[in-house]
Amino acid sequence: MPSNQLSRRKFLQLAGGGAASVVLLAACQAPAAAPAAPAAGGGEAAAPSQTEVTLTFGHHWEAAFRPRQEEFDKKYAEAHPGVKFEYTYNTWAEHNQIVPTWAAAGTLPDIIYVHGRYAFPWNHEGIVVSTQDFIDSDPEFDVKGIWEEALRLYRYNGKQHGIPYDHGPIILGYNKDLFDAAGLEYPNENWTWDDFLEAAKALTVGENQWGYGGYYNTILDLGNETGISFVGPWGGEVYNEEETKLLIDSDASRSAMQWWADLIHVHKVAPLPAQAQAIPAGPWVAGMTGMFALASWGTPTLIEQANFAWDVAPWPKGTAGRKAGSFGSGFGITRDSKHPEAAWQYMREYLSKEGMEFMWGASGRGSPARQAAYESWLNSPGAPANARYYMDALENYAVTGHPYHTLASGEILDICNRNTQLVQSGDMTVDECIANILAEGTPVLEEAAKRLQGG
Amino acid sequence: MSATTASPRRNNGFSLRQREEIDFYLFIGLWLIGFILFTGGPILASLLFSFTNWTGLTTQEWIGLENYRQLLFDDKLFWIATRNTFFYSFGSVILGTLGALFVAILLNQKLPGTTLMRVLYYIPSIASGVAVSILWIWLFNPQVGLVNYLLSLVGIPGPPWLASQQWALPALIIKSTWAIGANMIILLAGLQAVPASLYEAAKIDGAHPWDEFFNVTIPMISPVLFYVLVISTIASFQILTDVLVMTQGGPGTATLVYVFYIYQNAFQYLKMGYASALAWILFAIILALTLLQLWGSKKWVYYEDPGA
Numbered sequence: 001m002p003s004n005q006l007s008r009r010k011f012l013q014l015a016g017g018g019a020a021s022v023v024l025l026a027a028c029q030a031p032a033a034a035p036a037a038p039a040a041g042g043g044e045a046a047a048p049s050q051t052e053v054t055l056t057f058g059h060h061w062e063a064a065f066r067p068r069q070e071e072f073d074k075k076y077a078e079a080h081p082g083v084k085f086e087y088t089y090n091t092w093a094e095h096n097q098i099v100p101t102w103a104a105a106g107t108l109p110d111i112i113y114v115h116g117r118y119a120f121p122w123n124h125e126g127i128v129v130s131t132q133d134f135i136d137s138d139p140e141f142d143v144k145g146i147w148e149e150a151l152r153l154y155r156y157n158g159k160q161h162g163i164p165y166d167h168g169p170i171i172l173g174y175n176k177d178l179f180d181a182a183g184l185e186y187p188n189e190n191w192t193w194d195d196f197l198e199a200a201k202a203l204t205v206g207e208n209q210w211g212y213g214g215y216y217n218t219i220l221d222l223g224n225e226t227g228i229s230f231v232g233p234w235g236g237e238v239y240n241e242e243e244t245k246l247l248i249d250s251d252a253s254r255s256a257m258q259w260w261a262d263l264i265h266v267h268k269v270a271p272l273p274a275q276a277q278a279i280p281a282g283p284w285v286a287g288m289t290g291m292f293a294l295a296s297w298g299t300p301t302l303i304e305q306a307n308f309a310w311d312v313a314p315w316p317k318g319t320a321g322r323k324a325g326s327f328g329s330g331f332g333i334t335r336d337s338k339h340p341e342a343a344w345q346y347m348r349e350y351l352s353k354e355g356m357e358f359m360w361g362a363s364g365r366g367s368p369a370r371q372a373a374y375e376s377w378l379n380s381p382g383a384p385a386n387a388r389y390y391m392d393a394l395e396n397y398a399v400t401g402h403p404y405h406t407l408a409s410g411e412i413l414d415i416c417n418r419n420t421q422l423v424q425s426g427d428m429t430v431d432e433c434i435a436n437i438l439a440e441g442t443p444v445l446e447e448a449a450k451r452l453q454g455g
Numbered sequence: 456m457s458a459t460t461a462s463p464r465r466n467n468g469f470s471l472r473q474r475e476e477i478d479f480y481l482f483i484g485l486w487l488i489g490f491i492l493f494t495g496g497p498i499l500a501s502l503l504f505s506f507t508n509w510t511g512l513t514t515q516e517w518i519g520l521e522n523y524r525q526l527l528f529d530d531k532l533f534w535i536a537t538r539n540t541f542f543y544s545f546g547s548v549i550l551g552t553l554g555a556l557f558v559a560i561l562l563n564q565k566l567p568g569t570t571l572m573r574v575l576y577y578i579p580s581i582a583s584g585v586a587v588s589i590l591w592i593w594l595f596n597p598q599v600g601l602v603n604y605l606l607s608l609v610g611i612p613g614p615p616w617l618a619s620q621q622w623a624l625p626a627l628i629i630k631s632t633w634a635i636g637a638n639m640i641i642l643l644a645g646l647q648a649v650p651a652s653l654y655e656a657a658k659i660d661g662a663h664p665w666d667e668f669f670n671v672t673i674p675m676i677s678p679v680l681f682y683v684l685v686i687s688t689i690a691s692f693q694i695l696t697d698v699l700v701m702t703q704g705g706p707g708t709a710t711l712v713y714v715f716y717i718y719q720n721a722f723q724y725l726k727m728g729y730a731s732a733l734a735w736i737l738f739a740i741i742l743a744l745t746l747l748q749l750w751g752s753k754k755w756v757y758y759e760d761p762g763a
Binding site for chain 2: 407
């Protein structure tokens with residue numbers, strides 16, 4: 001029902017007010033400046049009367065972001081009389097365990113937050129239902145305007161289930177103050193990993209300043225967004241396309257993993273896990289590392305906490321070119337939804353260009369999953385000066401990081417994590433790590449593939 | 456007493472004994488229904504699930520003993536989790552029980568301020584598990600933590616604790632002493648129940664304080680000590696919160712404990728059938744250990760009136 005949508009004008013008004021409040025939002029406070037009220041009758045078609053519908057939600061927003069959500073819903077309710085909202089706000093970690101228990105009890109809300117890693121198993125288990133029919137019969141919902149790398153996370157058996165709202169790659173973050181102090185030029189588009197290493201050495205000073213701080217303190221990691229970022233530039237892969245096989249024992253993957261381990265143990269330009277964990281905020285947020293891997297959703301943390309100047313640059317080029325991983329989150333309509341039609345009506349506006357601009361773009365929260373909405377984030381106070389490099393990565397070299405279509409993603413990621421942790425602490429060699437991951441992980445992937453085939 | 460109340464039969468012909476039985480079942484009935492529905496039912500269901508490949512949602516096929524075969528013969532992590540849990544249990548029960556006994560003895564002295572000290576020692580036991588775990592992450596911080604600071608005062612360079620494969624599990628054992636207050640209260644009650652006349656008799660016989668402790672105190676509080684040991688052992692095998700908050704089972708598998716492994720399988724990998732099998736193996740382990748303790752108790756636990 002296009003006539004019921006929030007008008008573009010209204011959204012721009014809302015977004016304008018939201019942009020002004022982003023700095024305060026990042027400081028964990030409710031937006032001080034409420035979004036401007038829509039002009040009376042300003043282009044808004046009279047909404048037809050509807051029967052009363054209460055849409056229920058399973059969100060993961062922290063307290064500071066909830067006013068933004070509720071503001072959107074207030075405006076939505078104004079445009080759609082009769083629609084009411086009920087929320088359950090979980091923490092991110094709890095949400096992923098709570099949803100299966102809701103499903104087992106038959107009490108799923110109408111719409112739930114779905115992280116990319118959980119999309120496939122939840123689609124497989126029928127927790128999230130297909131939205132393909134809605135999409136097919138709703139040409140005004142511009143599904144092609146969403147990054148393909150984001151959509152693929154939510155596709156199951158060829159049908160779109162969830163719809164992504166946020167998608168971002170990993171690129172290189174850097175501490176401008178430390179670069180200035182070392183008299184170094186900032187990272188640029190021509191950087192290779194050799195340039196990175198040279199800079200990392202120059203930026204390492206004493207025992208409390210390192211050239212590189214990793215991704216959330218992790219130097220070597222084979223996670224969704226990190227795995228391909230760490231081995232891809234050297235031509236390595238972590239999984240085959242079907243995710244039935246691990247490929248980390250190739251020469252390229254092996255040498256890439258060794259390169260990252262050497263940053264800690266040979267070049268000593270990255271902290272040991274014990275050193276990183278000793279700094280509660282993490283060395284990168286504390287301003288103790290010259291460079292760090294930074295996903296687009298990590299920028300609000302830096303805006304909120306960093307007391308140094310920082311920016312981003314492209315992920316450096318390796319011997320096999322430039323390659324990075326990307327990942328994201330979305331929303332899905334559940335099998336227990338009592339109002340799937342109303343839920344879709346909501347989703348199509350919530351995840352429209354204007355909806356994404358209001359919720360995640362202009363608010364500075366993070367990188368919207370629509371290319372057209374990305375600009376609103378790039379222009380928001382929540383984005384670093386060179387945030388355009390995030391879009392550049394999505395357009396040119398970032399790929400969705402495996403595993404995302406195996407039923408064993410949680411298990412295989414834990415296996416990788418357990419072993420790479422020990423490489424970082426110096427308790428295990430890269431060769432031992434690879435051997436262990438293969439030994440433990442291969443049967444897990446094979447068994448998951450068998451389950452998928454109904455075997 | 457009036458003639459009516461003395462009558463053995465009234466109220467529709469029920470005898471006093473029958474009325475009391477009815478009252479008993481009425482009172483216990485609500486609890487019994489709750490137990491059967493909310494505890495007994497799930498227990499029985501989990502036994503059935505352990506013979507299936509249930510994901511907790513859809514897939515559910517009867518696979519017989521396959522889960523048990525797999526975890527006993529194919530699952531390396533099952534054995535690592537079991538070994539880690541035994542290690543943790545042994546360390547935390549010994550340290551916790553001896554610590555609680557030591558503090559209980561100190562607080563059993565007739566000295567000013569002991570009442571306040573009893574409260575202070577007990578308070579940690581009622582603090583929120585997650586909050587306490589976060590507090591201990593700070594205490595174990597290798598650079599700014601209190602533990603390594605205290606060690607540095609005596610010239611010992613502290614280890615990286617939670618980030619160390621060798622020290623992460625011992626760190627959790629040390630952390631477990633935080634909650635000795637609950638056992639301390641129980642042991643204190645046991646100590647206060649020891650008749651003073653026994654100590655007087657021991658003194659008259661010229662007993663040394665150590666003799667009093669080993670020949671009067673320990674035998675007299677041995678039933679309480681036994682209770683504390685059994686309960687602490689059962690609780691230690693169920694450690695989860697500390698691992699969930701402080702280490703997530705790492706580094707590597709250094710703190711992968713049994714219940715955390717059940718949690719991972721059930722809620723993170725959606726292998727509810729496998730997790731149910733793990734839970735029943737844990738039940739068997741705890742039951743065997745408790746029976747072993749019961750059997751062993753005959754050799755050292757002293758009951759004043761065995762016929763009672």
